[in-house]
Amino acid sequence: MPERERQGEPGWARQRGHGWCSTSSDLAPEPALLFKAEHVRRKDQTDFDTTVPLMTSAQRDTLAELLARVHPGHPWITAL
16 A cells, blocks of 8 residues: 555645645645546545545635536535
């Protein structure tokens, strides 16, 4: 198992120091979770549950706004 998964981080993103770092090999959590929200699989829900506590309030607000536009009524909106 990769080191970051053992530490509870989602496999598709890495956290560095003080927040999420978006580089060419990393995805910002908002668009990644928005993509995963279309057809939520067990691993997508796990990524959501693991990632949201690491997000800033601004990132959570952005994700909630995006979900409301693209997937109105999605259960993740109320979880944010």
